[in-house]
Amino acid sequence: MSIINKIKDYHINHKDKILFTTPSHSLGEFLIPQLKEMLGEKYFKCDFSEIEGFDNLRAPTGILKELQNNISNIYKTKQSFILTNGSSSGIVALMLSVLRPGDKVLIARNSHVSVYNGLVLSGAVPIWFMPEYDKKWSIFSSINPKNVEEIIKSERSIKALIMTSPTYEGVFSDIKAISDICQKHNIVLIVDEAHGALLNFGGFQTKPAVLSGADASVQSLHKTAGAPNPCALLHIAKDTKIDISKVQESLNIISTTSPSYPLMLAVEATVKFLASSAGAKKVQELLEAVKRFKETLNPNISVYTGYNDPTKLLIKIKGYSGIEACEILNNKYLIEEEFSNSSAMLFLTGIGTENSKLDTLKNALNSFKTNNIKIKINDFKYKLPKQMYTPREAYFKNSSEIESEKSDSAVSQISAEVISAYPPGIPIVLPGEVLTKDIVEYSSNTLNHNSFKIIPE
Ligand SMILES: Cc1ncc(COP(=O)(O)O)c(C=O)c1O
The missing domain is CATH 3.40.640.10 (Type I PLP-dependent aspartate aminotransferase-like (Major domain))
Structure with a gap:
C-alpha cells in the first residue's frame, strides 16, 4: 500500500486509537497556534512515527x-x-x-x-x-x-x-x-x-x-x-x-x-x-518552453550551449557582468537569479516553469541595451593548494586565528577552514591545505574574508 493510502486509511479506520507515542502532537490533537497558522492541520495529520502498521x-x-x-x-x-x-x-x-x-x-x-x-x-x-x-x-x-x-x-x-x-x-x-x-x-x-x-x-x-x-x-x-x-x-x-x-x-x-x-x-x-504520463508531459513542456525561450532572445544575449542540461539557463548580456545585470533584474524587474558571476547569470527552471514566467524573464532580458562593463570583477584562478593534512586529520587539529590586521602573515600557513569563492561555492582552500599569496589576497580583497583560521605547526 502507498504511504498516502496508508495515512488515509488510518484516519478512516483507526481514528479512535489513542496515541501515547512521539510525536506528542498526536496527529494534530494539539497544535501550537503559529504552526497551525503556517503549516495547517493537514501537515500534522500526516506526521506519523513508527506506530503499528507504519x-x-x-x-x-x-x-x-x-x-x-x-x-x-x-x-x-x-x-x-x-x-x-x-x-x-x-x-x-x-x-x-x-x-x-x-x-x-x-x-x-x-x-x-x-x-x-x-x-x-x-x-x-x-x-x-x-x-x-x-x-x-x-x-x-x-x-x-x-x-x-x-x-x-x-x-x-x-x-x-x-x-x-x-x-x-x-x-x-x-x-x-x-x-x-x-x-x-x-x-x-x-x-x-x-x-x-x-x-x-x-x-x-x-x-x-x-x-x-x-x-x-x-x-x-x-x-x-x-x-x-x-x-x-x-x-x-x-x-x-x-x-x-x-x-x-x-x-x-x-x-x-x-x-x-x-x-x-x-x-x-x-x-x-x-x-506518470502527466509528469512526462510536464517535463516535455519544460524542455519545449526553454527551447522557445532561447530562440526569442535578442542577439546581444547569449545562452550557454555546451554539453549541458538545457533547463539551466546560463546567460550573458553583451556589455554587462552577470552581477551587474542581475542587480538591474532584481531592482527593476523583481527577478531573482540562482547565481551570477563575473561573466554570466544562472536562472534555474524546473518542473512547472511555465511559458509565462519565461516570457517575463525574456522581456526583461531583451530590454537590456548593449553596454560597456562598468565593474570589472576578477575571477579566482583555481589552482590546487598543497595538502599537508587530510581533511580528517585537519578536522581534529587545534586551530588559531590570524586577525585581519595581520592577514598577510597567513601566507604559507595551513588553513583550518574552508574558504569558498561564492558563487559557485567551490573551495579555494580546504582545511589542511597551504594558504598561498593568491588565496590570501583573493580572500581578503574579493571575498572580504580577512581573518584566517590556521593550524599552527
Ligand atoms: C552540486 C550539488 N551537490 C549536492 C548538493 C546538496 O544537495 P541537497 O541540498 O539536496 O543536500 C548541492 C546543493 O546545492 C549541489 O549544488
Whole structure:
C-alpha cells in the first residue's frame, strides 16, 4: 500500500486509537497556534512515527520497503533509497559505505561541500583534480575522461571517483566514457546528480548516471522536480559491487531515527507524478518552453550551449557582468537569479516553469541595451593548494586565528577552514591545505574574508 493510502486509511479506520507515542502532537490533537497558522492541520495529520502498521526507514519491511522497491523499478536501479536530508546525506553515506580510512579517492574539485564532510567522516585521502575551466563563462566545464585516466594510472590504487554531473551550472560530463575507465581500473564511480532529478523523465537526451555506467548517484527531488526541501534519492546501479547493506548502515549512522513522514510522502507523490504520463508531459513542456525561450532572445544575449542540461539557463548580456545585470533584474524587474558571476547569470527552471514566467524573464532580458562593463570583477584562478593534512586529520587539529590586521602573515600557513569563492561555492582552500599569496589576497580583497583560521605547526 502507498504511504498516502496508508495515512488515509488510518484516519478512516483507526481514528479512535489513542496515541501515547512521539510525536506528542498526536496527529494534530494539539497544535501550537503559529504552526497551525503556517503549516495547517493537514501537515500534522500526516506526521506519523513508527506506530503499528507504519514502517521504519532504517530497516524497512513494510510500506517504505514497498515504496523504495517501486522507486528502484522506476529508476531501473538495484536499489534506490529515500533521503529526507538531501543529496548531501546521500553523498556522505555513499562515501562511508565505499571508503575506509586511508583509501585514496579521486575527487573533482568542483564538488559540493558534502564531499568534504564525507572525507572528514570516512578518513579517506582525497586526490583532487580540476575539471577544465571555461573562462568565457567563468565556470568549470566537463571532466576530460583522458585526464581522469592519466591520474588513475599515475596514482594507482584509487578506490573511488566522485564527480558532479550535471554541475550546478548544468554542465554534463561523459559518464559512459568515465565509467568505462573506472571499470577497467576497478574504481567505484559515484556521481553527484543533485541537479539532474528530471533526467529519467520526458525527452532528455542525456541518460541518468546510473544508467550510463556509474555505480551510484544522488538526485535532489527538491531542486528541480517539484518536491519540498530537502527530498532526495540515492540510487545504486544494477551492475555494481557496492554493498547495499553497507549503504543502509551508513545512512543509519548519519540519519535521524525519526524520518519525516510528510517528506517521505512527498518523495512518493513526486516520483509517482514524474513517472506518470502527466509528469512526462510536464517535463516535455519544460524542455519545449526553454527551447522557445532561447530562440526569442535578442542577439546581444547569449545562452550557454555546451554539453549541458538545457533547463539551466546560463546567460550573458553583451556589455554587462552577470552581477551587474542581475542587480538591474532584481531592482527593476523583481527577478531573482540562482547565481551570477563575473561573466554570466544562472536562472534555474524546473518542473512547472511555465511559458509565462519565461516570457517575463525574456522581456526583461531583451530590454537590456548593449553596454560597456562598468565593474570589472576578477575571477579566482583555481589552482590546487598543497595538502599537508587530510581533511580528517585537519578536522581534529587545534586551530588559531590570524586577525585581519595581520592577514598577510597567513601566507604559507595551513588553513583550518574552508574558504569558498561564492558563487559557485567551490573551495579555494580546504582545511589542511597551504594558504598561498593568491588565496590570501583573493580572500581578503574579493571575498572580504580577512581573518584566517590556521593550524599552527
Ligand atoms: C552540486 C550539488 N551537490 C549536492 C548538493 C546538496 O544537495 P541537497 O541540498 O539536496 O543536500 C548541492 C546543493 O546545492 C549541489 O549544488
